[in-house]
Amino acid sequence: MADRSTIPPEKASGWRGSRALWLEAAKLALIEGGLAAVKIQPLAARLELSRTSFYWFFKDRRALLDALLEDWDAKNTGAFRAACAGYAETIAEAVLNLIVVFHDEALFEPRLDFAVRGWAHQSDAVTARVNAADEARLAAIREMFERFSFAPEDADVRARTVYLVQIGYIAMQVEEDRALRMGRVPAYVRTYCGVDATPGELARFHARLGYVAEEDVA
Template sequence: MHDTPKQVWIDAAYTALTTSGVESVKVMELAKSLSVTRTAFYWHFKSREALLEELIQMWEDKNTGNLVRQTEAYAENISEAVFNIFDLWISDELFDSKLDLAIRYWARIDEALQRRLDDADKRRIAAIKAMFERHGFTPVQGETRAMTIYYTQVGYIAMEVSESVDFRIARMPEYVGIFTGRPVDPSAVERFNARHGIRNSA
């Protein structure tokens, strides 16, 4: 029926994309999974490509948009600024690693998407670089440290590293020290731990 909400189709397409790849995002298969006719799809989308564009836009808005916003969030010092970025790696609400990985796989067979992915990567790195510069780092230092932070996380995503949240949070102060090359501000550690429900962490 045509009263199947648009978001239901997007959610079903998201699940297919992140579990089986873009080739599995097919109108007929989605309709079957939702127990509706394929005609219902066209009440919301002109074509399969329109649905795929919704997924890409969701990825750009959430992952790139939130990353840039986190780099621009208030921070008393560079320690707190990097912890703001680390919030992304802890919260699925801020950054969707599964979707990021699925987009990277998809881009391998879609040149137009690869260009958008390249632009997104550049925008993300530029935002982190600018964050470092605001905290007194030179452009070269900022760019190098931005690439180090970003490529480390992309590697985590690509390798599908499985760690508990507590394990990652416990080591994040060490990462901050490595990425900034400066002593880690204890107050920034406390604030980061507090917003993630960690108490009495060293």
Template sequence: MNKVAAKRMSGGEHRTPERLSRTDWIMAARDALISGGVHAVKVDLISNRLKITRGSFYWHFKSRAELLGALLELWESQNTKPFEEVAQRTDVDAVQKFADMVRIWLDENDFDPAFDAAVRDWARSSPSVTKRIMSIDAFRMSQLEKVFQDMGYEGTEAMVRARVTYYHQIGYYALDVHESKARRRELLPYYLEILMGSRGDLQKALQLL
């Protein structure tokens, strides 16, 4: 949904307040955050980019703070819900769940790494955003921990494996590692062997991926 909306907003067509939706503003704010940081998420800058008056903004939002709050909610939903949906499935085993989570990161269709990185940069200047990120990170890792528990790992080991898996992937984005998808898939068997351990069915996971 975000890519389609982004394309729609890049056209620069004139819109009335009634035609420009709340979602349009949030998506435009998302684009501004990714390209210029939180300081670029300003009503004047975004309205100029959209070629529309400030009145359109106040048609949907009371303040910039409300827009920023909606932006965080979009990030939380868009980049967290896919993992939650996988973890809560009851019709597949743990190896399938793990493979599905890995695919979310690999494909980058349901997970937007640029958006995730932009929110983390925003947190450097906002204690409240830092707190929100810490909460979401903990929740995402708890979903991974459940998967490792389903594989047969218990207690601290399940928790640590979840952390290592999560830190490994987030580290790719934080360090801005540039690798082709082909190269990442080439390295995948080695990563999975380390991350899944002896209780994970490596060959099955690779077939699923």
């Protein structure tokens, strides 16, 4: 439900919400109930707004669904591109930059990715969009490896190894203890790029995620 305590007094009467609010509600509905749950009237009820309020921001349901796809692609694919292009002095540091994306849902939303992939089973157009996003993400990872002088064929296989492992996590909806998953990161780095991350690189990685390893507490 919309939190009316945050609505300015001058908007308390006849408030229509905002485009971002409707889009967020649609995203949550897609994640929780699939495509069939993304309908105008249920969203209006969820937001405690009138159905007509929706049309201030979107022409129709199709326009909302198009915006939802745009938002998913901009955020989730954009996170891969930004991470792979980020500053790194070594390939291990570059790989850690990318692994941050897998652990920070503020950057990349795995449940949204899973929901969009489910949606793709019902739409050829969405399937094409998902395939294009996968190719864009793979290209970003491949270019990251090539930047550190990996041969194109090697870079391609390594990129697929990194990405398909992550998609496997999403597809299987894997839930792991955080300490266990973080403990595997050094081995993942070694597997992905063939070198070990330094203690300093791992410390910066942990700091970015606000994680304190048990050995750092002792």
